Amino acid sequence: MGRTPCCDKIGLKKGPWTPEEDLKLTNYIQIHGPGNWRTLPKKAGLERCGKSCRLRWTNYLRPDIKRGRFSFEEEETIIQLHSILGNKWSDIAARLPGRTDNEIKNYWNTHIRKRLLRNGIDPVTHAPRLDFLDLSSILSSTLCNQSLVNVSSLLGAQALLNPQLLLLANTLLSLKEENPEIILQHLQQNQQICNNSQENLAPPPTLQSNHFQVQPMQTTGEGFFCCPNSQETLGSQPNYIQCSSDSEVPLVSENSNTRSVNGCSQNFTLDSLRSTPISSPTPLNSSSTCSSSVDDERESFSSLLKFEIPDGFDFSEFM
């Protein structure tokens, strides 16, 4: 209903904004505020439609916009929020002060999405992809030609149905490139996962808790990756995949609603995930003091996310 032609009107300019136009728009809004976007262009002396002005302001000219590369924490937060909220970019942007929905959406499509796909993780469901086929044979042939270990026997046929093992395999493939020496160690340390998978096939990754915690882990020389559903499969022992890293690896764990990154403890409940105005940002992301933003390093971390939503949790709240 009620839609009216906008930029298609003859005489209204489209395409990239010039510095002069930016200046006009900025000056006008700083003095008068945006007010009515439809009438703004005329008042500001711009030959643009209101929609174009609004977009230019909210996505680019607004003074509180943070520009530049996304920090590691920001990227991690985006992945976490996306796994819960889906493509609700504006909701995600509300948790990342200074970032716009458009910027996050672009960053997701050009960086994060591709990286998840490369790591065998479905960027829509955030679950390991089942077309990551025949991992045991792939691993055996690519990782263990030197007869370090028979991965097939470690994993077993059912491994292909176990998301934990898919993640483990994925991580091992990454490790192969970074530090092949510790692969055997990882496999042995995670043999319990493999054994358990033979007896008790883990269900697909599901959301089981409405509160979770991201804790920093000191990983001087070795880090831990966390696989989904660790508690069910391994009892009280979290299901970690050890790996080499000098960075602090944020880790999601249960039974707390506190999130801390680099020592900064922050509330992080699903309540806080509900839509919040940009003017009152939740302190989800810390100040960008974490400088480990090397792509390869980030790539290694992309499989560590774990979300648990309790039974009976009402997802409609987020729809």
Added chain:
DNA sequence: AACTTTTACAACCGCATCATT
């Protein structure tokens, strides 16, 4: 150096929803 391909991101489009009359 010239051309092609890829990447990154600003901007646009159209639909949905909210607000007002």
Added chain:
DNA sequence: AAATGATGCGGTTGTAAAAGT
């Protein structure tokens, strides 16, 4: 309640810059 107008949102496109050949 219905009609209309305004705004917000997510998907998509266009294009400049970078990378590759």
